[in-house]
Amino acid sequence: MLGIEDPKIWIAYILCIAGAISCMIYGIMKWNDGEETEVCS
Amino acid sequence: MISTPVLGVIVLIYLMIIFYLGMLGYKKTKEIDDYMVAGRHINPYILALSYGATFISTSAIIGFGGAAGALGMGLLWLAVMNIIVGILIAFVFFGSRTRRMGLRLKAVTFPELLGRRFQSRFIQGFSGALIGIFMPLYAGIVLIGGARFVETTLGINYDVAVLLLTVIVAAYVITGGLIAVMYTDALQGVFMFIGMLVLLALTYVKLGGIAEAHQALTAMTPLVPDSLAAGGHMGWTAMPAFGSPIWWTLVSTLILGVGVGVLAQPQLAVRFMTVENDRALNRAVLVGGPFILMMTGVAFTVGSLSNAFFYNTEGLISVAVAKGNTDLIIPQYINSAMPETFVILFMLTLLAAAMSTLSSQYHTMGTSIGHDFYRQFIKRGEVGNTVNITRLGIATTILISVILAYILPISIIARATAIFFGLCAAAFLPMYAGALFWPRMTREGAIASLIVGTFASLFWLGFVHAKEAVPLGICKFIFGTDTLLTGTWTVVDPILVATPLAAVVAVAVSYMTKPTSTEHLKKCYGK
Numbered sequence: 138m139l140g141i142e143d144p145k146i147w148i149a150y151i152l153c154i155a156g157a158i159s160c161m162i163y164g165i166m167k168w169n170d171g172e173e174t175e176v177c178s
Numbered sequence: 179m180i181s182t183p184v185l186g187v188i189v190l191i192y193l194m195i196i197f198y199l200g201m202l203g204y205k206k207t208k209e210i211d212d213y214m215v216a217g218r219h220i221n222p223y224i225l226a227l228s229y230g231a232t233f234i235s236t237s238a239i240i241g242f243g244g245a246a247g248a249l250g251m252g253l254l255w256l257a258v259m260n261i262i263v264g265i266l267i268a269f270v271f272f273g274s275r276t277r278r279m280g281l282r283l284k285a286v287t288f289p290e291l292l293g294r295r296f297q298s299r300f301i302q303g304f305s306g307a308l309i310g311i312f313m314p315l316y317a318g319i320v321l322i323g324g325a326r327f328v329e330t331t332l333g334i335n336y337d338v339a340v341l342l343l344t345v346i347v348a349a350y351v352i353t354g355g356l357i358a359v360m361y362t363d364a365l366q367g368v369f370m371f372i373g374m375l376v377l378l379a380l381t382y383v384k385l386g387g388i389a390e391a392h393q394a395l396t397a398m399t400p401l402v403p404d405s406l407a408a409g410g411h412m413g414w415t416a417m418p419a420f421g422s423p424i425w426w427t428l429v430s431t432l433i434l435g436v437g438v439g440v441l442a443q444p445q446l447a448v449r450f451m452t453v454e455n456d457r458a459l460n461r462a463v464l465v466g467g468p469f470i471l472m473m474t475g476v477a478f479t480v481g482s483l484s485n486a487f488f489y490n491t492e493g494l495i496s497v498a499v500a501k502g503n504t505d506l507i508i509p510q511y512i513n514s515a516m517p518e519t520f521v522i523l524f525m526l527t528l529l530a531a532a533m534s535t536l537s538s539q540y541h542t543m544g545t546s547i548g549h550d551f552y553r554q555f556i557k558r559g560e561v562g563n564t565v566n567i568t569r570l571g572i573a574t575t576i577l578i579s580v581i582l583a584y585i586l587p588i589s590i591i592a593r594a595t596a597i598f599f600g601l602c603a604a605a606f607l608p609m610y611a612g613a614l615f616w617p618r619m620t621r622e623g624a625i626a627s628l629i630v631g632t633f634a635s636l637f638w639l640g641f642v643h644a645k646e647a648v649p650l651g652i653c654k655f656i657f658g659t660d661t662l663l664t665g666t667w668t669v670v671d672p673i674l675v676a677t678p679l680a681a682v683v684a685v686a687v688s689y690m691t692k693p694t695s696t697e698h699l700k701k702c703y704g705k
Binding site: 139140141142143145146149150152153154156157158159160161163164165167168169170171172173 | 250251252254255257258261262265266270274388389390391392393395396412415416417455456457459460461462463464465466467468470471475479
């Protein structure tokens with residue numbers, strides 16, 4: 138896949154991209170969560 | 179070599195903006211919280227870029243990119259770790275709890291957070307001293323990375339390049355504190371993102387497309403030098419042979435050492451305490467993931483692909499072009515393969531990467547010595563001469579970093595980064611994770627874990643892990659043998675031994691000692 142024969146490499150290549158996309162999805166889904174600034178002390 | 183006047187003007191403009199942001203930081207710094215944790219009001223995007231730009235130094239781009247030039251695309255597993263562990267797990271699981279606990283305990287540094295959670299000035303003082311002693315090694319190699327590129331691009335003497343970088347960064351860190359550091363980081367992060375994006379695109383274009391470029395690299399497998407093939411190298415688009423020395427170096431030192439070690443990096447953890455709510459942390463993840471992909475993902479891919487480029491143009495592999503010094507692979511590739519305008523852009527990218535990491539290191543080293551070690555440990559909380567000691571701490575650690583940048587051997591960048599990250603993982607990670615997630619962890623458990631993690635890691639480096647033990651020569655001097663253990667042990671990284679050991683000790687000692695009072699736990703966890 139992608140010109141790379143060893144699956145241990147192309148899986149890493151794809152996981153990098155998938156990981157970054159997951160971060161974006163998480164950020165969008167949680168866009169307005171956790172707004173409260175105060176915590177009890 | 180590119181036109182020096184053009185580059186000079188661009189660098190000057192860049193530096194003027196940096197100084198402006200440094201001034202802004204200086205003006206906004208009124209209280210100790212401002213200097214230490216940027217007043218806890220940093221914008222999420224600035225946090226994300228600052229975290230990313232600090233995380234990714236020249237060592238990730240030049241050192242690890244160069245390592246990928248030698249070892250191949252197996253390093254992409256480190257990029258996976260950087261994104262999943264370094265961003266997603268760090269922000270989602272560690273970030274929010276660190277922020278809350280830091281606020282509740284009024285902690286302004288990473289050692290202070292740990293010290294207050296476990297009610298121990300020793301933990302704070304020891305952690306501060308550990309950072310003050312070993313972080314200069316990391317700062318030294320970041321300096322090497324930046325200075326090497328300045329040297330090859332501008333033709334400036336390497337020694338002058340080191341001094342220039344140091345003086346500029348020190349100026350705004352000492353005056354503007356963490357606000358100046360994070361503002362400049364964010365700008366530098368933008369430069370880095372653009373620079374790396376263009377680098378990736380141009381590399382694939384130059385090699386005829388994505389799959390074509392990878393295929394060209396795969397076709398070069400028979401060209402792996404005998405010395406590397408004997409160590410387990412199976413080509414630049416394949417993982418090294420399982421269990422071979424190169425496999426162990428790649429997996430245990432580079433991928434795990436740096437991939438996991440990032441969670442316990444003091445200069446990164448302190449950033450979680452700079453925002454006012456969890457929303458900022460969530461939003462930072464959105465920017466952080468793609469940013470790191472563009473940094474390490476691109477550096478490792480391009481580093482590997484440089485082999486295909488050099489083979490097409492010079493009939494040589496990258497390591498041969500760089501005459502064996504892997505730290506020179508990326509600079510040589512940029513200078514040979516990229517158009518002149520891009521060399522300028524990339525010069526700024528690297529300057530930005532070096533400066534953003536250095537500034538945070540100087541800030542962390544200074545506060546570790548001045549605030550954590552001197553004020554809290556030696557003076558037991560009195561303000562005393564903290565400000566001057568912090569400045570003296572910054573100056574001393576900068577001096578040591580510069581000396582190290584002169585004397586460290588070649589091809590050291592990736593390895594020294596891994597040593598520091600590994601040491602942090604062993605010393606801090608079990609204690610830090612326990613502090614955040616495990617109320618049963620006691621002060622005694624934390625202290626035992628800190629000491630065992632630190633010394634087990636140092637012992638393994640000095641007496642077992644051949645790559646450090648042999649050049650250091652301490653083992654040879656004391657015991658008359660290069661390493662105390664032989665065989666595969668000598669290539670297993672300290673992180674794989676010291677971190678689990680420290681974690682086991684933390685759990686065992688905690689269960690053997692009296693639990694922390696409910697009152698204090700309530701203060702830490704808020705319920």
